[in-house]
Amino acid sequence: MITSYIKKHLVVLFIVTSTLVTSQTKFKRVLTSASDFNALKTTPNTNKYGNIDALKVVFDIEEKQLYFINSKTYKYHYRFCKGYLEIPQTLKEFNNSNYKAQHKDKRFLLGNINHYLANDTYNLELSPIDDMLIGDIKTFYDAIKEATYFENFNFFLNTSRLEKLRSVLGIPAISASDLYGDQTYQAVSAQKSYGCLKFVDVDSLKQNNITKHDIIVINQPILELPITAGVITTILQTPLSHISVLGKNRQIPIAAYTKAMQSDILKSFDNQYVSFEVTLDTFYIKPISKEQFERKTKKKKKETLFLETNISVKHLIDVDDLNQNSINTVGGKAANFGVLYDLAKKEQFKIPESAFAIPFHFYDTHIKASGADVLIKQMIYDFKINQDTKALTKQLKAIQKKIKKAPLSPDLIAKVEAKIKSLGDYTRMRFRSSTNAEDIVGFSGAGLYDSKTGIVGSEKKSIEKAIKKVWSSLWYERAFLERDYFNIDQNSIAMGILVHRSFPNEKANGVAITKNLYRKNYLGNVINVQLGEASVVQPEDGVTCDQVICYSGSSSKLYNDKRIVEIISHSNLNNGDLVMTEAELINLSEQLEKIKKHYYYNVYKSKQKYLAFGLDIEFKLDSDDRDLYIKQVRYFND
Known part of the structure; x- marks a missing residue:
């Protein structure tokens, strides 16, 4: 039960009480009250939901014995079975024999009992790699139910495999959507x-x-x-x-x-x-x-971050000429797109077609021709001296107006339209912000700048309007203040543009992080996906997306062979079904792992542990063929 109290002016919300346990208490056979549970509980190894107490449980198939383990003493099932029950197995042997379905060489049923304080329920949860048979699940559940005081006790359907078994399990079961919605x-x-x-x-x-x-x-x-x-x-x-x-x-x-x-x-x-x-x-x-x-809150002096800007490249850049070294010329988004272009040639994903980039030179030329450059320098100086946000708001709007009102170079418009026509039949194009203060280590810039659609031959959605709107978004107040917060030199920023065909018929869209956000230094890609064009990162009020963890493509043979989709939440726009199929999610996870390996070893050459390193990757499934497109990759700053 969630409680709160005030003691010596300390307000604590969500107090989870704990009971000290002597190291001699290795397990209990029965749990007769909450005090028994509390004596053995700890925090879960994987923190997918808030406010949970966890307890490990083992059922010995041979001896028909149940062990509620002191989870403070034994962090893993294997340590208890090895240390107390003295099984003669290595960890690899233990996992291979006890997480499979067949009983040959299998001795234990393994699980966690999670107490969700938000709704005061107790739920039996299996490891996502566990292929436990229906009969064993029932045996395990019934044994625990008989040996405990639990009144509201359910079996948690935490994977796509288990969700399919719900109708035939014959025991009280709860889904990820139920748990996610009950969180407080x-x-x-x-x-x-x-x-x-x-x-x-x-x-x-x-x-x-x-x-x-x-x-x-x-x-x-x-x-x-x-x-x-x-x-x-x-x-x-x-x-x-x-x-x-x-x-x-x-x-x-x-x-x-x-x-x-x-x-x-x-x-x-x-x-x-x-x-x-x-x-x-x-x-x-x-x-x-x-x-x-x-x-x-005494202000500590931060070192100013000066960004490099190369305005010497005076031509549109083909996608095959973009790479990680292009950031200073065309920005982080376009540079990373070039890396994806090379990877897509040999992997099982596509990138948006008809792609090219507009380098910083054209932005620099336009702000000078429009007179916006003078306003920018004055605004930066004024804010540094006065820190007047009201004046800043007016100055930034004036800068944006200058950029959008001034006519764009007819030569640039002609070059862009010619480039689009030379790359294929697409005329509806997406013009995406690509700055040197975006998609970089230490500063993601997510959501700060705008992308716009431009259509060849359209007056309402013209190429010129799209380009100028993207450029002007560099001086949105949210973007300026975010850069100021990170002490980025505002005089050293510039806006390039990544151009590629748009996606008017996408079936799904999403964002993935190529590290496990719920268990430190552990396998897994966290994938958020939503139906059609509905936003994952800025959902409408009350809208939830699919959130899953996939392990395919990892270095673990055990996880790869299982083809696991672990479910945290469901989209409420798709009638309770996953937006992507298991096969689609597993393929996506495999591609994410390949992209991660390339960036880890070849681009960032990271000194982090591999499992701690993450990328933030945006993807889509397009058209009735549901082709997988990777549209963006950035370093995940956490």
């Missing part, structure tokens, strides 16, 4: 900060004069996250939403708490200085004095 708490970005707590109406965010020292409490989806010291939102987030990505990039605490607006404890600290800390299972609010606040 998520740790979106586990950090700590200091600031002034404010309840904010998203519709009048501008009028609230939010500052970088405010910790805001909001109850609606937010398209642009202002520079703040922290966020408490009532809307559950995927790890790939813009709020999640920006929070992790900025290293500020963000928590999703569905009951925040009803919390009298939180309201009692409205407009007060507090410390705010987000952890996996709870968040903490503690009042502090103004003196403490000023001491904790």
Whole structure:
């Protein structure tokens, strides 16, 4: 049960009580009360949902014995079976024999009992690699049910394999969608900060004069996250939403708490200085004095990041001439697209056709011809001296207006249209922002700039309008302030454009992270996917997407052979079915792993552990053939 208390002015939301356990208590045969469970529980190894207590359980098939393991002493099933039951197996032998379906050489049924505090249910969960037969699942469930005090006890259908078995299991079962929807708490970005707590109406965010020292409490989806010291939102987030990505990039605490607006404890600290800390299972609010606040937030001098800009390339760049060294000429998005182009030739995915890039030179020429360059220099100087956000807003709008009003070079328009025609029959094109302050290590720039559609021969959606709108988005207030937050020199930025055909008939779209976000240094690609064009990163209120973990393509033969799709949540736009088929998800995971390996060893030559290294990859399934397209890759900054 979720509780809260105040002790010495410390407000704690979601307190999970624990009982000290002596090391002599290795297991229990029965659980007669919550105190028995609490004596053995720990946190789960995989943190897919918030506010969970976990306990490992083993059923010995030969001896017909049940062991509720002291999960503080034994982190893994194998350690208990090896250390206490003295099985003569290596870890590899243990996994191969006990996670298979057949009983030959199999001795144990292995599982976790998770207590979900949000709805006070107990659920039996198997490892995603476990191929346990239906009869064994029933035996396991019934044995646990008989030996425990659990009243609301379910079997968790955590994989696509198990979801297909729901109708024939014959035991109470619960799906990922049920658990996801019942959550009241998520740790979106586990950090700590200091600031002034404010309840904010998203519709009048501008009028609230939010500052970088405010910790805001909001109850609606937010398209642009202002520079703040922290966020408490009532809307559950995927790890790939813009709020999640920006929070992790900025290293500020963000928590999703569905009951925040009803919390009298939180309201009692409205407009007060507090410390705010987000952890996996709870968040903490503690009042502090103004003196403490000023001491904790004393400005530390940051080193200015100067970006390189090459404006010497005065021609459109073919996609096969783009590579990781092109960032200074055409920006991160287009440079990474060139890497994908080379990989797509030998792997099982496509990239958007009719692609080329417009380098920085043309942006630089246009802002000088329009007079926007003078306004930009003045604006940067004024803001550095005065930090006046109201004046900044006016100046940025004036810059955007200059860029969009000035006529584009007829020569550039002619070259772009000729290039499009030379590359095929596509006339509806996507013009995508590609800056040197985007898709780079330490700064993703996700959601800061705009992409626009331009159609050859169209007056309403002309090529000229698309190019100028993309260029002008470099000077959106959200983009300027985000760069300022990271101390990027604003005079050193430039906008290139990646051009390729658009996707008017996409069947699915999504974002994947090529690392396991729920278990540190572990196998798995986290994939978020949604039906059609519905946004994954900026979903409409109440809309959820498919969120799965796939292990195919990894270095583990055990995981590869199983072809696992572990489900965290379902899209509520697809009648409870996965948006992508198992085969499509497994193929995607295999391609993600190939892209990751190339970037790890050849592009970034990373010194991180391979399992800790991640890429943020956008993809689509296009047309009735459902062809897999990889459209963007960036370094995952967390």
